[in-house]
Each structure stands twice: as C-alpha cells, then as structure tokens.
Amino acid sequence: MKPASFDYAVPRTVAEAVQALGDTDRTAQVLAGGQSLILEMHLQRIRPQLVVDINRIPELDGMRVDGDELRVGALVRHATFESADAVPGPLGTLLSRAVVNIAHPPIRSRGTMAGSFGWAHPASEWCAIGVALDATVEVTGPDGARSIPARDYFLGPYRTARRPQELITAVRLPLLGENTGVGFIEHRRTHFCFAQVAVAAALTVTDGVISDARIGLVNSADRPLRARAAEQALIGADFAPLPEGPRLPDDHPFARAGRAAAQEDAAPLAEPYADVEYKRQAIAVLVGRTLTEAATDLRSRLAPRQGGPR
C-alpha cells in the first residue's frame, strides 16, 4: 500500500503552483489536505508523477465574506466550519450541520472544502451543498483565472471542468438570508463510511409562502445533484405549520418533494447494500425529513424576531 515514486513541488505562490501544474509531461495531483489523495495513493488507484503541495501558499488560506458571498480559500480546513458562528447566517448553520458528517476530527483538521470540490466524489457533502446553492469554483491556470459555476463544474464521478493545469484557489458560496431555514441529514451504515444518501436543504419563505427552495442530493447520481424538480414542487406552497408526529402525510408538500427528488431528479447508482430502489426510497424519506428540519430551523430563526417562544 506504499505510494509509488513521484516528484514533489512546494510552490510558495499561486503562480508557482500553476507553473508546476503546467508541466504536461507528468501527471500531476494537487496536495491540499491530502485526506483523499493520499488515501487513494495507498489504495493504488492514483499514481501521480508529480505532487504539488499547496500548503505553503499563504494567499490560499483564509475565508472572508465578500459582498453577499462567502469566499473559502483553498486551504481552509473542514474543521473551520464546525462552529455555526464561523460563517454568518443560515449558511453557517448549514455548513456546521454538514461538516460533522465528514469523517472525524483528525480528518477534518486536514481536509479542505476546496479539496472536496477538486476530488468531486459523488458522496461529498460539500459538493452537494455547492450545486444546491449555486456555488462558484475559482480556478487559476496558465491562461489566468476563471470562475466555474457549480452547475457546470461537476461532470461525473471524480470528473470536473477543472483543467489539469488549473489550480482551485477558492470556492464561493452565496450567503443565506435570515428568512431561510436550513437542514442537512446524512444516512450511512456506520460512522466510518461514505453516505448512502444525504440531503442538504435550504427553504426561503417570503410572506408565508415558500419563495425559494434549494435541495442538494449526496450520492444520488454519478455526481452531486441539485433536485430541481423537488424544488419546483415546493415553490409557491404555503409555509404551513408542520404536521404532528414524525411522519409526513403523503400529500404534504415536503413528502411530494421527496418523491419528486427520488423519481425525477435522482439517478442513483447501485452500490453494495444499496440498490437503486432502496436509494430512491432513502432519497424520498431524507428529502422529506431534511425539509422538515429546515422548516424547524426557519421557525426558530423567525421566532425571536416575532417575540414568540423558541
């Protein structure tokens, strides 16, 4: 399980990194957190000839709010998002609810959000949130910098629109307003495996009506997926009080959205212990539950402002 030999470059600037990646004679991999890359090298599924370690490029570190967007530098570690206060508003809540599903503390202290976008695993939590919220991936290559909308970025399992000579410098996520509630629920067999299915949801309510809905599906296709049919099923619906009991009635908008996500949006791939039929079931159930969580989150957000009990 030892990695095969490779050359190693430690650029100090983005320009140096791009120059290193521009060496087309050698297959190159960018090393940020390395928690997927080095794992895959152990498993002999990746054998790069050049590893470009970007950890010593100061300009890639740090996260900042830029207008109505959060800009997450390529070296920002997963663990940064464990506190809901690390990022303003409901986006901080969403990221904090998602991040605890990413492996465990020693992995989260190394792995990076941008790295997840670079790796593009279909079961990545960040990538599903990215497509749901219309994130933007910033890359810099020999021809300069460009921004790729998440919807155009993911091409398949581990396949993205990033060119081999390009370096991801940041991921930008739109901030969410206070009239948005968020939820994230992951379903997996044990704490130490990828999600069978997970769902990210953000519900925006204007004047008592759902005005926007964002639903991201994890491991529900060969790439991270935004559940547009499910979202459409919600927009314009009354933001009514949640029904009593843990189960949604079949005719509840959230349940309908779940069925739409499972049947129309998702294109699940069979895996050991989760065939397509089961995955569709799990997607339908989890979308309903995650929307419920988002609705509850929104009520708790609105309640203090309306002076009501939390």
Add this chain to the structure above:
Amino acid sequence: MERWTRREDERLLTGKGRYVADIHVPGCLDAAFVRSKVAHGSLRSVDCAAARDVPGVVGAWSAADLPDLPPVPYTLLARLSTEEAVAGREWPALVKDRVRYPGEALAVVLGEDRYRAEDGAAEVTAVVDPLPAVVTPSAALDDSVRLFDGLSNTALRGEAGAPIDPAVWQDAAAVVEATYRQQLLMPSPMECRTILAVPEGDRLTVWSGHQMPHRLRRELAALLGWSADRIRVVVPDTGGAFGSKSAAFPEFVVVAYLAVTLGRPVRWIEDRLESMLVATRGRGQDQTVRLAADAEGRLLAYELTINADVGAYPHLGVGLPMQTAWMAPGAYTTPHVHATLRSVLTNTMVTYPYRGAGRPEAAIAIERTMDLLARRLGVDPIELRRRNFIPPDAFPYDTPTGRRYDSGNYAAALDLALETVGYTEWRAEQARRRSDPDALPLGIGVSCYVERSGGEPGGLHEFGSLEVHEDGTVTARCGAAPSGQGHETVFPALVAKTLGIPEAQVRLVEGDTDEQPEGLGSFASRSAQVDGAMFQQTAGLLIEQARERAARLWDLPVDKVAWADGSVHTTSGDSAVLGLAELVKATGPLRVESRYEAGMAFPFGAHVAVTEVDPDLGTVNVLRLVAVDDCGVVLNPTVVHGQAYGSAVQGIGQALYEGMTFDADGVPHLASGFLDYLLPTYTEIPPIEIKDTCTPSPSTPLGAKGAGESGCIGTPAAIVNAVADALRIADPDLLQMPLTPDSVWRAARAPKHEEGVR
C-alpha cells in the same frame, strides 16, 4: 506495579510495545506479493524480469522459479482438516497453474524495504485466463464449476446426531422451518499478519504475531525438512488475533523458504489491502433448520443442514463446521437433534476460526428458530426457552450430537439478563408503541447460548514450567501466546497466590519455543481453563518438590515438612523455616515441568437486546444490550469483562455491519478496505451491560471455563430476534445478517405475522 492495572500496560501505553513490524534486523528484506486480480482462472505465465531490474529489488520469483518451494501445510488439529479432504488438492504457496481465490499469490518480490518491494511487484506481469467463479456454497454445490478438476467441490461431509424419524415431524403440533445465511466475516485484528524469519547458523528464528508458536515451528520444520529444534518461534506483542493467527499461511511458507534459501532475514508485514483479500475469513454457512414442538411447547426434534463455505482449499478449516453440528442443540433438552453438513470449496480465501468459530453459527440458528417457534405457538419466547432448558440437575448432560456439557444453570443466566434489562418494562413500552401509529417499532430479542471452550480432544492440554531462582523469584513458562488477554498479569498472580508469595516475585515467559520446548497455544478461550489450571497444578508440584528437598535437608520425613507463604517449615513447631531463595541456594536449581490436560468446558449465557427500527429507512438502533455470561470461576474480572464487552461489540458487528458482497466475477467489494468492510465504531455502540453468573466447571480444579468469545456467540441472535420482534415479520428468511438498512427496509414492508401473537 500499582500504577498499572496490567503488567502489559506500561510498555503498550508508552510506545515501548514490540510487535513484529517494530523489530529491526539489519539487512532484513521486505516481501511483497503479486496477487491475482481474478477469483478463478488458469495461470498462463508470470514474468518477473522487469521487477528484478527495479532499484532496491533483491529478487522476484514465481512458482516456476522455485520448483522446491513447499506447499502450504494442512492441520489435523481439532479435526480442522482431514487427510481425505486434502488428498489431490495441493495448496501451492505460489500459484502454479490455477488461481482459486482472488488475491492468491502469483509471485513474490523481495526489496530492501517495503516501498522497493512494492515497486518491484508493480512490474511483474501475469496472464491469467479467467474461469467462472463460485463464491457461495450454494453456488458451488452442483459442481458445474469445479475448483479441482476431476474432484467434487464438496470436500467433506459430516453429521452429528441420528436421522430423525419422519413421524416426529408429522405428529408434532408445530413445525417451523427457515434458512439462514451466516455471512463471511473478516476477523480484522488491528495488526495484520506478520512473519520475520532470521537465519542464524544452522537455525532459523521466526518472529510472528501468532497464537500457536509450537505449531508454527512444527509446520515450518516439516516443510523445510528440518528437525524442530533448529527453529525457534518467538511471539512478541501481538495486535489481536481472534482466531485468525494460528496457521502457517502461504506467505509464511514463502518467507521462511526464501530466508533459508538466501541466508538472509526476510519479513512479510501484511498490509490491510492484502488482509482484505487474503486473510482468513470466519463463518460462511448456508443453513436450513427445522424445529418441532408439541402443543405444550416442548421441543421434539431439531434438524440443522449446513452447506459450509470453506474457501478454495480444505487445508485449514474444512472440518470447522463440525463444531456447529456438535453444538447444534444449544441449551435445550430436545430429544432428537440431527445436524448434517457439507463443506464446500468456493473461490474465496479459506474460512478459518474467527472468535466463536462454529459456535455462533450454531447458537444463531437455534436461537432464531426458537423465536420463530414461539411466534408460531403464540407463547412468549422466554417461556418457550424456560420450558426446554436443560435443568441444572441434569449435568453432566449428553447431547444427541455427542457433546457432554459439564455444568450449567441456563435459567439463572436468563433471569439475571431479563431483570437487568427490565424485560417487563420494555414489553410494556413495546405494547404502548404498537398502539401509537407514530412510534417507531421496538423489539426485544433474547439469545441463550452454550459454547465449548478449551479445545477438542487431543488438544485440551498445555505445557508449562515454574523455575525458582536464587533470589527467590519465580519464572513461569507456558506454551500460550497471547494477543491482548493479559497473561502476564493473570498467570503470575495465580502462581503467586498458589505459592503464597508476592505477585511481583513471579514473572511470565511465553511465546518462545526455546524457552518452553512444548506447547499448544492460545485458542478456544483456553487461557484460564487450561493454562490457569496447568499453572495451579505446576505450583502444587513445585511445593511438593520443595517439601521433599527440605525433608532431605533436614533429614525428616516429607510429611513432617509443610508449606506456607512461600516457605517450607517443619510441622513440629521448631523454628526451621526456609524461603524459596534459601532452599534453592541450599539445594540447587529448582525447575518443575508439567503438562496438564483439561476437560472440555461449556460456558453459557443469555444476551438480551432491545432495538428500535426506522421502517422507512431500515436503520436499526440498538437501545440496550445486556450480556450475562457464565464462564465458571473468573480469575480476573477486569480482564474477563473487558473481553466480554469487546466480544459483544464484534457480535453487533456481525448482526448489523460486517459482511462482504462480490462483483460478477467473484471478487469481493473490499478494494476500499475499511470503507467497504465496516467494523463497528464508537458511534454505533449502544449502552451495554455485562454481568455474570458463576457455575463452576467440575472438569478443572480452578472451576474456570473459557471466556472471551461469548459476545460473538450470544449477541448476534439477540439483535436479529429483536429486529424480527419489532417488525413482526412472518418470513424469517427476510432477515439475513448483516441487517443492513436496505434489507431491513424490505423486511419491514413484508407481510406481518398474525396479530395477537408476539
């Protein structure tokens, strides 16, 4: 000493433990194996030439390059294999012409370190023409694909008990039938397998994380054609074993052979990906059962039919399923029990003992079926068990399958388990939830198991010795080889107590064939039962010798010399007293050798699980697990409870998480290692309570029975029964381990059994 609970702890907690991979031998070469990517195929060619040119590679060989490479040995110990089963079915240490399991070694590369060895292995090319693969006994049974040309895949047939008169089934008030799959499991000790072979003069020293050093010495000597005294096997710290580290594996054969041939130290430190492919598997049975009872719920007959998956070669475990047949009756007085089995070769790495080793398969089959029968009869599963337990006064009890249970009080264990879990309260909660459409279904499952410990006839003994030094300290030696059981703490304490000297004066040396010339090892939960009794006997012999020496010294009859608190003294009341140190100084070295033969013991217990099922997702949430074990007299409760807890977690693993699926070509989906094969992690662990009852074994002087395997044996059926109880499914075959969410979701949608019945 007081700072540390166990003597092992200080070095293991400070990074000073020494496992085989930690041993630095100058000039040692690392072995890496080139492994087949196909499960079954004809080997056309292997080309190692390019590998030999890789910097740092010292050599690369296929079977064709090593015509004298001996084959993998087989074992007759504990009837694990038989001459008939292995006849005509050679297991080459490197594939000669036929690949029979995925990962089977095609070539070996030795490098200056593991990196270089793997560099070389990557350059070896091989051509294998794939053949159809069969990976379950049911698929292999019809011989449409044969692993050995001209020979059936069925390598052994066996039975225990006598065939049951058809009239018994016809006349019974209730007969239930079911089929169960006991899935293949990976024992998964945290340290994979290891061997380091160091030639020195005309001897070979072998370091290995191993359970049976003397067996390894014997088998290596045989395959090298050497006398056993030329080989020393040393077992340093071992990072868990769970049954999986007691054989001479193909890679061991290659490493020992090359070390001797090259005259250089060679080691193989198995990595986790290799382990996933080629470490021995546990369990692996397709079972069908039939159980009959009269109208009062008295068991009439039980039939268990086993098609066992023994893997590609019958050498290590073809007879292992007999353990299931012998233990089929469980805790009950069923008058007619008949277990039959076929051990079937498949294109998987071989099946071999894994914690429980044949007994979980027996316990799960009978305990699941007891619940099925209870539902059929409309009686509480607890009540059904009580009506059929072997009563405490019926021991020793001869089962219809030929076992003689030594002692037991099965109802007492069950009572304690039910009281501890709060059975009545949980049944009330279950009733409440059944009337609440929004509540998650809750189930309660019990499993009353009987196991066997110590070993099988011919392997129930152990060797050891006590040596007194001039400073009065005592060195205890034995043939055992622990992998986490705390022998260094437990055995010296026992010896010290028996001799009446301070614990600190006794030191244990084990796992070294030069120190202890004969031995069996650590398996079958035998530490306390066999080794403990052996040390107690040896300490008695030491006392006798000390008295005899003192008698000669003092010119007294032996019966005038007594032993107390580590000293000999005269019974006449004069002041003559000699401590061990003085005695040795006065009379010379004192070393007592002994061999002790134990009887088989039959630990038992009752495990109760409470589970909650999310029927929409199929997830199972274990709310509570109570494990009551009875392993007779316990020498060290901390050690025994610690093992019981860990064992229960492995039982949870079998019930809910651990298992492997195969692709269309018969290769297991394990390429992502522990991301594919899911061991329980802390997050999955429910509140577990361990308790015990104590029914001493009459077959050893200490009264100890084996401990440590109880959870693997008792826990799985408790959990499966709890899930079946929660879902009230009519068809038990729908629930097969591991109870993954998809399978539970499907079971939850299936028809329920009739209302009004539990």
Add this chain to the structure above:
Amino acid sequence: MKITLTVNGTAHALDVEPRRLLADVLRDDLGLTGTHLGCEHGICGACSVLMDGEAVRACLVLAVQCDGRSIRTVEGLAGPDGEPHPLQRAFSAEHALQCGFCTPGFLMVAAGALDADPDLADKPDAIEGVVGSNICRCTGYEPIRRAIARAAREKRETTA
C-alpha cells in the same frame, strides 16, 4: 529531499523520498515504533500523531509535508521525568487497552483534544468525537471513553 522534523522536542535533519509517509519515517528512520500502521488508508487511526498540536493520521501525511513542523508521538507523551501522562494512567486504570495496537493512536488523538480544550471534561460530545475517531477491535470503546473522561477530569482538577 532534505527536511527537518522536530519530534518530541528533538530536531532531526533527514533526507527522505517525497513518497515516504510520516508514519514510515517515524518508525523506520527515527526508530519510533510506538506509532503503528493499522490500515494505511487513514481509517483506523492507529498511526495518529500530533502535528503542531493537532491530531493527524501519520499515514495520510507525507514526511516532506512536515518539514519544519513539530511532531509529537506516543513516545513523547510522558513527562520529562518519565512521569506518565494522565491519559496513560487513565487508560490503564479503565482497562482501555487489550492488545495495545490501536492504543497509541487513541492516546494521541485524545492528547490533542485535551491540550486544545482544558474544559474537555465538561464536553461529553467532544470526548465521544475523540473516541469516534479511531478503530479498536478489542475493547468495544467504552473503556476508552471512560479513560479519556477520567484523564480530562484529572487534568482539570490539577490545573484548577
């Protein structure tokens, strides 16, 4: 490639191949074999060490990445006078180890958490996060949880 690694307070000048994992360099080049390799793909955590105070999988970090950084291994856990770390004592007291192979990894993840948070004793979730970071096949985890909680309490009492 030439690097400098400070391990348990001692600086080491090393020349290592870029592909060598931190775990292998610690074990083979520096003889610190207390760091164990259990899975070599980042799952089991037996190889966990502290890198600049933070727990990392030493099998998922290249040694060259650690140039100029400070590494702490299980060998550096005890005090300068050899006094055992509270975690070491607590693991023994709670019988939180059997075969001991995974133990150094658990100790180091716990040590990192304990150093980072003096109030760890009051945060059962954080302790559970530590126990839930690694795999143990012997103990069933609960004794490890108890041991970390015990050490956290003890540490708070001695620093209070």
